[in-house]
Amino acid sequence: METKEFAGDALPMTLQDEVHPEGSSRFVRACLRRPVDRTPVWFLRQAGRYMPEYMAVRKHHSLLEICRTPEIASEVTITAAERLGVDAAIIFADLLLPFTPMGLDFEFVNGEGPVVHQPVRSLEHIQALQTDRVEELSYVAKAIEKVVAHFAEPREDGDRLGIIGFCGAPFTLASYMIEGGSSRNYIETKKIMYSEAAGWKLLMEKLVTVLVAYAAQQVEAGADVIQIFDSWAGALSVSDYREYCLPATTELVQRVKALGVPVIYFGVDTASLLPAMRETTADVLGLDWRIPLNEGWKAAGVGCAVQGNLDPITLFAPQDVLERRVREVLELADGRPGHIFNLGHGIVPGTPVENVIQVVEWVKRYRK
Ligand code: CP3
Numbered sequence: 001m002e003t004k005e006f007a008g009d010a011l012p013m014t015l016q017d018e019v020h021p022e023g024s025s026r027f028v029r030a031c032l033r034r035p036v037d038r039t040p041v042w043f044l045r046q047a048g049r050y051m052p053e054y055m056a057v058r059k060h061h062s063l064l065e066i067c068r069t070p071e072i073a074s075e076v077t078i079t080a081a082e083r084l085g086v087d088a089a090i091i092f093a094d095l096l097l098p099f100t101p102m103g104l105d106f107e108f109v110n111g112e113g114p115v116v117h118q119p120v121r122s123l124e125h126i127q128a129l130q131t132d133r134v135e136e137l138s139y140v141a142k143a144i145e146k147v148v149a150h151f152a153e154p155r156e157d158g159d160r161l162g163i164i165g166f167c168g169a170p171f172t173l174a175s176y177m178i179e180g181g182s183s184r185n186y187i188e189t190k191k192i193m194y195s196e197a198a199g200w201k202l203l204m205e206k207l208v209t210v211l212v213a214y215a216a217q218q219v220e221a222g223a224d225v226i227q228i229f230d231s232w233a234g235a236l237s238v239s240d241y242r243e244y245c246l247p248a249t250t251e252l253v254q255r256v257k258a259l260g261v262p263v264i265y266f267g268v269d270t271a272s273l274l275p276a277m278r279e280t281t282a283d284v285l286g287l288d289w290r291i292p293l294n295e296g297w298k299a300a301g302v303g304c305a306v307q308g309n310l311d312p313i314t315l316f317a318p319q320d321v322l323e324r325r326v327r328e329v330l331e332l333a334d335g336r337p338g339h340i341f342n343l344g345h346g347i348v349p350g351t352p353v354e355n356v357i358q359v360v361e362w363v364k365r366y367r368k
Contacts, residue, residue, distance in 0.1 A: 023154045027088040027162030028224050031262035031284050033305050033338035039330060040087035040162070041363040043356065044266075044286075044312075045346030047080035047092050051353055054080070063108045067093050068139050074146035081151075081161065083353070085360050088162035088225075089147055091218070093140050095168040095229055096176060098210050101133035104177060112181070119180035121188065123199040131206050134213040140165075141221035148222035165223030167214055169230035169265070170207040170252065171245040177203075186235050193244045204248035212255045219259045226256050227264040228282070231345075234269025241273050246280065253280040264307055268345050274299035289314075289344030293332040297339075305338030312343040315351045315359070322355060326362045335368035 020026060020037040027040040047054055057066060057076055066072050073092045081089035096114050099106050106116045120126060144165060151161040168176075176182075178189045193200050215226050228249075236245060249265075256263050265277055266286025277285055278300050287296040287308035297306045314325045326341075333339035341363045347356065 020158065022158045023160055025087070025160045025162045025224060027340065028262065030338060030340050031225055031264065031305055035337050039333065039339055039341050039363055039366065041341040041360055042081075042086040042088040042090065042162075042164075043084070043347055044090075044343050045348075046084060046086060046090065046356075047076050048347055049349040050347050050351040050356075051080060051083070053083065063094065067097060070139055070142035070146055073140075073143035074150070077143070077147050078150050084357055085364075087159065088164050089151065090164040090166060090227070091140060091144050091147060091223070093143070093166065095166075095173065095231075097137060097140065098134070098167070098173070098214055099177065101136040102129045102131065102206070102210060104129065106176075114176060114181055116177060116180040119188070120174075120177045120203070121192070123196060123202075126199045126203045126206070129203070129206050131209045134210055134217070137214055138217060140214075141217040144218055144221035144223055162224045163222060164225050164227055164264075165215065165218030165221075166227040166229060167211045167218075169228050169233065169245075169267075170204045170211070170248040171236070172230050172232045172267075173207055173211075174200075174203055175232050175235075183232075186232070190240075193240070200244065208248050208252050208255070211252055215256045216259055219256075219261050223261065225262050225264060226259075227266060227286070228252065228256070230265065230267040230277075233267040233273060233277075234288075236273070238272055238276060242276055246276055250280045253282050257281065257283070264340075266307070271296070271299070275301070278304055284338075284340065286342070287344060293329050293339075294334070297333075297336075305340065306333075307340040307342045309342070309344040310359070312345055312347055312351070315343075315347065315355045319355075319358070322359065323362060326359055327366070330363065330366050330368075 019035050026036040029036050030040050076092040077089050096106055106114055109115050148163055154160050175186055175189045178192055253263050262283040264284040264286055265280055265282035268288045271291040284305040284307050285300045287306055289309050289311035293309050310329055314322055
């Protein structure tokens with residue numbers, strides 16, 4: 001155990017207390033690379049269309065209705081966390097919610113994903129985006145308050161469930177604003193990035209302003225940790241990431257950390273970007289499944305915790321294959337403090353719920 005790093009924990013403690021003080025959260029402790037009694041586990045998109053309980057709610061409400069109604073968003077969040085038996089609950093929301101108070105209309109079209117009606121394509125449009133209406137997003141904080149109240153008491157094993165708030169990162173959000181939806185090659189985004197230096201800088205600044213205020217609402221409501229999704233940063237070369245993305249993202253990470261919570265920074269297809277992503281000073285880097293966990297951890301640096309990184313499609317494999325892959329991730333983590341078990345990206349529709357629950361059981365039982 002790396003006791004030296006935890007010299008700040010000055011009180012003499014019994015071994016059990018040191019590994020897991022009663023009422024603390026092993027998920028939060030792992031984010032801070034403190035020792036834990038076992039590896040914490042949760043899943044990206046743990047509340048989603050693969051889960052019958054979610055689909056039952058979706059029958060009566062649109063995605064945005066669920067997000068904007070704290071009673072329903074909190075219920076969906078709580079149901080998923082309890083059904084799976086995971087160590088953290090991520091608030092049910094969506095990356096694109098901040099677009100509305102910025103003055104950008106969008107909707108979710110069934111089967112197509114998000115559609116922004118008037119994509120941002122000019123300096124004038126960037127200048128017109130608003131940054132002073134963030135309080136309109138307070139429904140997310142209200143939902144978090146309800147989740148926090150529900151999980152206030154420690155569970156049977158003495159652990160308090162971690163509550164995760166989240167927001168998008170500037171690049172990934174800018175890509176939706178500019179492309180108008182999901183994209184394959186990010187041509188419009190990169191055109192603005194390369195040719196509209198002042199506009200791109202202004203867009204990054206505006207997004208950081210909005211996202212810091214939004215994260216602050218979530219922390220005030222009781223979120224223990226903020227995860228920043230830079231899902232599509234992997235579309236950038238290392239040079240472009242460093243030049244056009246890293247400065248604004250670093251500012252966002254540092255200002256969210258200054259709110260007093262650990263930050264998890266996540267992207268997909270990021271193997272080559274990990275050393276640069278680490279420069280944001282995020283406490284935890286989310287790893288996708290393409291890189292072996294130990295190699296990802298090495299690239300991120302030892303001073304950083306990691307989250308990941310089972311391929312979400314492995315959840316469709318037979319039990320013996322799935323178990324082998326779960327064990328492999330845990331073995332590559334090698335019991336070092338600062339590993340949070342997760343997938344390398346979100347659970348997809350059609351995933352068998354019982355397999356997800358089985359993975360939680362295996363992670364809980366695993367001992368190095
Ligand atoms: O438990 C959870 O993690 C669910 C909460 C959640 C949602 N979106 C709800 C949602 C979270 C954490 C997100 C984040 C999000 N939203 C991301 C980053 C995560 C990632 O996958 O990298 C992104 C890129 C978005 C934008 C977005 N929202 C897209 C591209 C889509 C359509 C893609 C699809 O799967 O259909 C959405 C829709 C969406 N957001 C769904 C859910 C549960 C599915 C649609 C539905 O319920 O109708």
